[in-house]
Structure formats: C-alpha cells, structure tokens
Amino acid sequence: MTDQDLAAQIAAATSPLHIIGGGTRCIGPQIGTPISTEALTGITHYDPGALTIIARAGTKLAEVEAALAAKNQMLPFEPILPGAALGRSGASTIGGVVAANASGARRISAGACRDLALGLGFIDGLGQVHRAGGRVMKNVTGYDTTRLLVGSHGTLGLITEVAFKVLPLPELTLTLRAEGLDDAAAIAAMSAAFATPHEVSAAQHISGGSTAIRLEGFAATLPKRAAALAAILPGFALAEYDWQAARQLQGLRPDASQRLWRISVRPSHGAAVGAALRAAGATSIQYDWGGGLIWAIAPASVDLRAALTLPGHAQCFTNTHGAFHPEPAPQATLTAALRAKFDPKGLFNQGKMD
C-alpha cells in the first residue's frame, strides 16, 4: 500500500478511522476502522554529513536507530519504549514516536521529539497529501505545521514520513550516582548539576533509590569533567546505571488494576508534587528531566490529576477516554477548530485527546 492508496482510502472514508503504528504507545480510545502505516517502510534519505535522516512512518524505530548507529549517530531525543510497561508486544514505529512526541531522558539537554523533527509528510482528512517543514535545520517558511503534527496523536492527519536532525553518538558515557537521597535533595542535586558548564545530558531519580546524572562526550576528556562535577556533588560517585532499562521504564510495571501516569511540572515543584501524588495513592514514583517529569503508578480508580494542584499536566496511559489532561477553554476551542480544518469529516482518532 502506497501513500496514494492510503490517501484514496481516506478520501473515500465516511466513518471514523483509527490510525495504527507499532501499537506500543497508543493511548486513548480507539474508535473506528483501523488504518495502518505498516506498509510505509524504509529509510528514504540519510545524509550523515548533514545530520539528517528521513524515514517513512511505518519504519521500525529499531531499524532507524541501527542505521544511525552504524554511522556513529543517534536520534537525540532518546525516545522512550513503553511497550513492556504497558504489556504490549509490537515493535515501535517512527510514525508512532512522532505522533506521541515520545521523548526520553536526553530531552532535557537535546530537546524533545518535536524539537528535532525537521519536517514530515502527512495526509489530511480529505485525503490530500501535504509536506510540512523540510529536511534543513533552519526553516521559518510559513507556519510550523510540523510541530503541530508532532504529538497530535493522529488527530490531525496520517503521518507518512518524517525528517529528523540527528547528532553524533557520544564516544563515552559516564554516570554519577548517589543512593538514598530523598526527592527534594535529589532534585536539588540534579539542578545543581545543570547549573554547571559540564553539559549534563540526563538526570533521573528513582524515589527511594538511585539518583543518576549522565555525562556524554569524548573519551579522552570526559573523565576529567565527571571528576569536576563529582567534586561539587556530595554523595555522588562514578557508577553503573542502566540507561537502556530506563528507556524501557524499568520499575514501572502496572498490573491489571493499575495505571501508568506521566506528569510534567517545574523541577522546583517536583518533590511537592511527588508527595501529593503519593498521598493520593501513587507508587513507584520516578523522576526524569532533573525533576520536571514524574512517572508513577496508581490504582485505576484514582485520577492523579486531582492531586496536581501546581502548574503542569498529567497523562494516563490507558485506552479509555480521558487519557489526556483537559485543556483550558480558549485552547480547547482553538484545537477543536484546528482539527475541523485538518480533518473536516472528523475521521481521525476520534475522541483520543479529549
């Protein structure tokens, strides 16, 4: 099936369609006839000297990352792999990563998925094919519809292809680790690490467990940088930390009666929000992004949004209605109107982000 076949199917459709990628990270209700990107595969362009790669939406994330690794490059935003945490068996696709704006630990230093997406192809709700952005790093021509599509969870159009800015793989990765810090002390330490010239690439804290601060760089000089950072962080020392397991949300495995939550707040509010979540029934609390991103597990009957009294937002990894944080009135009106322009027949992923 080609882009044109999908476009024709969408143009002819009269009832809701549910867009499917690898099925590893989809949240919200799934309403309508499934329409899959599985046939849209392959890396269509890779120019390591220009730090750019283009892949079709159904290409496996693993395939893209392997092609990059072969040239010592990477997707900078380190997309999370929530499949195991959600009990799903599929293989993540690049289209799904983009639809979910799925950014991981390095988001704090290298930017989110939507910061690195240079452009994309998509099919709107009338079956018309569009190209947004391009494959160059600086592009301010017209409105930034690329950013609008990234993280739109398939509610604006079916993404067919994506261009990314990539970065060199670090020669060496070192982790400074401390154990047993309380949440406030851990976040203070992570903030202190970011307030240095040492270019911390990631900082995580598992409540009641490890606090890990990651440095990446050249093999010849990185150990000195790590030593300089360790010198100002009491209790931290060079140690192992499994960043690959962190990508797979290790330690966050909700059972059938529980839900996985993702909460974004200011780092300075992180500890207070964590305490409020815990009081509301949350367990397995973990912090990423230096304290600004909180992962938690809560009983299915508990809505953690009720416990979020400080500015931020919370998302529940469920396939039922209400997975997303409700938008305030003026935004909700605008986003509904935008969806009506992109998808006038109301086909795509109905009710997903409501």
Next chain:
Amino acid sequence: MQMPPPKQRILARKPALVARLRAAIGDDCVIDDPRETHAYECDALAAYRCTPMAVILPRSTEAVSAALKICHEFGVPVVPRGSGTSLAGGALPSEDSVVLGVARLTQILEISTEDRLIRVQTGRTNLSVTGAVEPLGFFYAPDPSSQLACAIAGNIAMNSGGAHCLKYGVTTQNLLGVRIVLMDGTIMELGGGHLDAPGLDLLGLICGSEGQLGVVTEATLRILHKPAGARPVMIGFDAPEVAGKCVSDIIRAGVLPVAIEYMDRTVIRATEDFAGAGYPDVAALLIVEVEGTEEEIDTQLALISGIAQALNPVEIRQSRSAAESANIWKGRKAAFGAMGQINDYMCLDGTIPISELPAMLAKIDALSAQYGLAVGNVFHAGDGNMHPLILFDANKPGDLERAEAMGADILRACVEAGGCLTGEHGVGIEKRDLMLTQFTQTELELQLQIKDVFDPKWLLNPGKVFPLPLTEARRA
C-alpha cells in the same frame, strides 16, 4: 512589491478609533500625529515604507487586549512590532493599519536557575535577556545578529536563529511558554515552566507565525549554563567546494561545533578594508568554534585541524587565547557593516542541505554573471543557512528590481536543492510571492485555514507571508 490598497471606510473612522483607543489605554499610549507615526513607517527592509494610521504602545497585556478588542470591533488591521529590525518587512505597516508596538513591555517577571528559565515581557531585547542571567552564569541561546536591538516579541514572531543554532537550536527550541492576546482580545497562556505542554502544540505554531495569529506579550524562555569556554579555528581554502566538503567531514567525524561560519573572497576583502582582522586572501574561509574546558577545546580543535589538513588548506589558524579568538571573530562580526560600506546590498536567507553547498555556490556564481550583479557570501555553514548578499546601486533605476529578480532565482534554487526560502528572517513581504515555489496550493490553503481559526477577520498583519491573490477574499 505590491501592498493591499488601504480601505477608505477604515481611514474615514480614524478619529473615532483614536478616541476609543485613547480612552481605553491612555492618551500617552496612542500616537496619531503623522510627524510621529512617520517613525514607524518601515523596519530594517527599508526599501519599503508606509506611514500607519496610528501607533499604540500599551503598558500591559490587559491594555493590549483592550486595544485589540477595539481594533477588532472597528475592523482595523493591526501590525505587531517588536523593535522593527525585521529584514523581511514583517513590521511594515499599511496606510489603514494600527501599529501595536511592545516597546513599553520590558519587565523581567521571573528568573529561576533551578527551573532554568526566565520569564519576561516581550518588548525586552534579546541581548538584555542574556544580560539578566549572565551574573548567575547562564545565557539565552538564540543570538540573532541584531540581538542588541531586536525584541523577544519579534524573535518569537520570526522564530529567530543566530550563529549558534547548530548546537542550541533556534527560538522555538528555547521557548517554554507565552502569554498571548488573540485579535478579539482573548488572553491565553500556553506552556510555562513545565516542559511539553499537553494537547496540540499551539506554542510551536505561534512561534514563527509572523504576528499573524496573536500578539505575544510575555514569554518563558529556557536558559542554559554558560560553557566553560569557547575558541575558534580559522581555515582558508582556495576552492569553495573544498570548504563545503570540510564542513561535512567535520560533522561526520562526530564533532559538534557550536558554530561553523563561511565567508567568500568578496566578503573577506571588504571586511579586511573595514576591520583589518588579518584574514588570508582566499576563495573560502571557515571559522569553526567549539566549546568546553581548555583541554576539551584543544582536543576538538586538533581533530578539526586534522580533518582540514587532509584537504590541503591555504592556512589554518587555531586560536590559543581570548585575544586571538576575538581577532578571528572580528572580521566575521563586521561583515555586514563592511559590505554596507562598499555597496547597497540585499541579504538573502535561504537554507539548503549542507551537502548541496558546493553546487549552490556555483549556481550563485552563474546567476551573478547572468544578472551582472556581484554577490558576497557570508553565512552559517553548519546549518546550511545561506546569506548571499546581492550588491546593487539603489540610486540606479531598475537595479533594485534586478537584484530582487536575482534573489528570487537564488531562493528558487534553494528550494529545488531540498531547502527552503527562509531560514531565520521570515517571509514577511519579501518572500511572500515565492511561497508557491515551496508549497502546493493545497498546503498553503491549509495554512490560511490555520489563520482563519486564530483571526477569522484577517486583521493581524494581513498582507504578509502569503501571496496576495490567495488571501484577497479573506482580507476583503
């Protein structure tokens, strides 16, 4: 360059409009004397001028909202203005418009190094944002060359870049939240101190929308700790294509310089006469800057020099001190001023994939010969954002038009090479009529519909970005 004709029905209601604005936001915030409104007739694209009907300089977000509500009721076009440094005519008024300047909104509202952000009113200049956090060891990364004068409002409207984008991104990657006023006066908060706001990325859509979707009055900006140090190496080549290859080889080798700047012989000679930085007289000069500790810088510069050596450079000059760094940057920083001394010029802003650099430089040479106009090339090679300067004589009839036609040909070539019309200056009026070379009619129609959602009456900066015939019915 054509602009929409003013509407007589709007001009006729000027007295009533001005009276309402004065009553709502204060006498001293409304300017309607033509001797004073004259000062707002153009931005940095000074070839195009038009005095607006009135200028308003509100003191608060609430005043911006009140004024927009009135203009909305009167059906008057509003042209938002930061500091007026747009090179694309983004702040060019029409005769029947009200210019809304944010010049009085300059407060710092919050600085948090723990959350790594600064919240400011958007009339504040780019450089003063970095100035505010510098004592704490932090900086605001986007650094357009107009940073001493340009306002954050304009940076957000145009999604401004700068020399350090290869490592730090442009405005959109460093913008966490805004307070924005829609044309009907609605005040809205998007994003904030937390990352990656839920729902559709309206913040990302606003950034770079050239003042057509709303007026941003406050911004939350990401700040970063300053690097330990930075030093450049200067490399001269006797052929542009070898310099282009050097850029690709450096990037492929896994080094991420903070900036890679390119200058050709025309620009080198002009800056030597002007600034005397001691550049070699070569066909192509690269300035590659890296950051880190002294040891890290030495390691990276050695690697870069090794890559360059393999390409037989005419000269390699590695900075070993702050004074030597300043000297290497001196010519590059003076380049635009130096070119202005010798000639009138038109500065283009197309972006191409880095691998297309040699072919594009050859294409520009060919067009230069064809049009009989000299071109100087000075640009950000690391991210492919080219700034060919087309030299012309503003006093010679027809020369500006010839330069514009040649510029259009260069930009078309950028699009054909897989690039775009504008990398950091914006479309404004300058590249408006070329939009169909980059986008299909269907793609542009969807963009027009995005504006319909935010500004159904098409009052905010209406004559910009899109070819006029496409928007005529909406502006009627």
